[in-house]
Amino acid sequence: MQQHTPGFSQSPTHKGYHKPMHLFENMACAFFRTFGITQPDDQTRRRAAWFILALLVVALCGVSTVGAVVYHWMHS
Numbered sequence: 001m002q003q004h005t006p007g008f009s010q011s012p013t014h015k016g017y018h019k020p021m022h023l024f025e026n027m028a029c030a031f032f033r034t035f036g037i038t039q040p041d042d043q044t045r046r047r048a049a050w051f052i053l054a055l056l057v058v059a060l061c062g063v064s065t066v067g068a069v070v071y072h073w074m075h076s
Contacts (some may be wrong), residue, residue, distance in 0.1 A: 021049055021053075024049035024050070024053050025046065025048075025049040026044055027049070027052050028045055028048035028049050028051075028052055029045065031048075031052075032048075037049045
């Protein structure tokens with residue numbers, strides 16, 4: 001178990017990641033630190049990063065679908 005320290009002095013390890021995933025892993029760490037959740041191990045942090053990415057993709061698809069339906073409805 002890792003020791004929780006305040007601030008952003010601890011950076012997560014990014015072994016085996018492409019650069020775009022660093023952003024999502026940092027977002028996960030910021031979430032854990034903001035809400036005072038104990039810092040997870042590397043595997044859980046990676047899972048959280050993929051979960052954040054999946055949520056953003058689903059939200060983008062949802063907004064795009066609603067926009068396309070509204071656009072189609074207004075122009076037909």
